[in-house]
Amino acid sequence: MGFWRSRKDRRLKKEKEDPAFFKGIQYILSNDQDHAIEEFTKSVKVNSDTIETYVALGNLYRSKGDIDRAIRIRQSIMLRPNVDEPIRLRALYDLGLDYRKGGFLNRALKTFLEVAHKDPGNLENLQEIERIYEELRDWEKAYNIRQRIAKWMREDQGHILAHHLVEAGKVYQEQGDYHRAKSAYNKALSAHKACVDAYLHLGDLYFGREEYKKAFAIWKKIFDVAPEFLFLCYNRLERACSRMENLKPIGDFLKECVDKRPDAFGHMALARYFHAEKDGAAALAETEKALDLNPSLWEARRFKGRLLLDEGRSEEALAEYERLLDLLTLPFLSFQCERCGFEPKELLWQCPQCRYWDSIRPVDNRRKQTVAIQSGAPDPVAVNGDPHP
Template sequence: MLDPAWLLVLLPLAAASGWYIARRDALRRQTQAEFNLPSAYFKGLNFLLNEQPDKAIEVFIKVLEVDSETVEMHLTLGNLFRRRGEVERATRIHQNLIARPSLSKSQRIQALYELAQDYFKAGLFDRAESLFQELADIPGHAESALRYLSQIYEQEKEWSKAVSILRQSEKQLDKDNSKIIAQYYCEMAEVALSDGNTADAHEHIERALQEDSQCTRAVILLGEVEYRNADYGAAVQTWSAIRKQDPRFLGEIIDKLLEAFRHLEDDRALEAFLNESLEEIRSPRLLIAKVKELRGKNGDADAEAFLTEWLSENPSITGFRYLMELRKADQDQLTDRDRILDNVLASTIDDNAGYICQQCGFSGRSMHWQCPGCKGWTTIKPVDEER
């Protein structure tokens, strides 16, 4: 069976043959070489149909030597190979095109653009980078070239270069990239934090907040820097603000926030914050934090009593499973029926995601600031497991 993708090549080829025959009729006194063009195409086509693409490429490249007006077809063919994942073949076609001195300026630019994409797809980022940099100054190609360059720097984790590219795109294309630039600074802050350098991290976070004052990730990181510097009062203040700014993320930092409260030895403030947050947001993660707090302070019986009452008004699978946990701790309380129910719930909950991308639907069990699916920034949000 012929791969339907080849139809994309066959159609322009058929058109070209028609064009050629018309041209041949008009110019009867042509050289022998040009009269060979259609037969060469049919020969190349034949190789394609027989799934011998390398031989087909040889034939098409020879035809190109005869007549450079077939450039479009070579671009189509190369594009098709790349989309099928046959990047080496695409690269050969495009390199061959660029080597032709007869190409017009716009044809050369188009071929360069195609070749840059081949290198990108093959993971040859150094080569792709230099071609895209060349293309970034050419009107009509700038937007796409800058987008590819930012993707290259993101993958290589070259955050300063990524910032420069987005700034260039802001100037050249009048775009607002501030939210993504803020994320790049957060990436740099995380690198600094993992090196134990809170001073550098703090600088990056300030830049992130200058770009995007509503950047939740920067606020989370700022609290982290303050916590590591043992400035627990500041950490409590910074992290508490997330409840208003983006309540979905409070569950992400609640354990650390409570830890900071404990360092301040202000039990009443801790309890007040936790109760208010739970009333306001009612997320299972806050519920668990509250029950753990009760468990540590007053023991299992008190925690279980609170949880049972809460669940009767706010049913939640996560809460119910924690109740099972509490009962497991006291084996006598767990009946066989409880155990079966717990297993069933465990299997459903594993299939659900804790985090979902609002752009592409990617879901996973851990938080990513850049979606692994669509590469969008801050598109992933925490979700309650039972939803």
């Protein structure tokens, strides 16, 4: 609508000469695409020189999935000899959107790159290029484009740059390139010191090379920068317990975690630590604390039953397993995007719906269940599996 927004005199004149065009606009505003196309087609027959009408028609055809017609309209606009350069560039950008909607990613990327060469400050265009590179898993190029976006926006984009670097590091790690992976993770932490994913995978890198003390030291840092994501460390620390000779540093750290920020997952990690240290009574006590904080945590019920069996308390263990069966339909751990409300079944660092990074957070299932009961809504769908990406 920007084409006619700044042309008041011409717009008023056009309204008298071409009522079909403005009827088309009214249909767009009422979300009636079919009638809008019908009116714009009438408008084109009255005056085939009107760029605004062709732009509107192209957008409508794209939204309806008629990509071939949309592409032909963009190409016809760009071939006109007397079209202003800003209009030509916009048509080129729209052509890229058409290609993208049609699934022609390579054509779309080539078109957006051409726009970027002619109009380097077009943020919309740069964001489309970045998105395609992300989908193609070309993280280095996505990182470079985000740097350009940050330059033009003059805003701190460190958390997004960090995620691009971490994703690149994961690719290097899969390829067995230890040094480049390590460099990418460290660079990510330099870009954004609170990048949880960088700490997790840098620790994993050390762990895979049997450098357990370094891995433990890296994972510990999450407690300082993002304690709400500590649950991602606990299963890693449990694996470290099976490899490290001196478990006392892990035990001390877990005790500090539950003292300063008590949560069910922390108490369960501490319970497993005590179990590894052959202290069944302490393990059982920590499991009870976990269940006090989250009675629906079925993993805690299962572990408690195991501890009771180890102590020969078979009847109590049986009762605990019966409770466990009742809990298997309750949510284990849920996540939700703070921006668009999307609820993935696992923790993702980028929302697949709104494309924002770091917008997905853990959800308090106990609160959700209370709200559901009060509102009469059905229980949320259970989320099964390992909550630790």
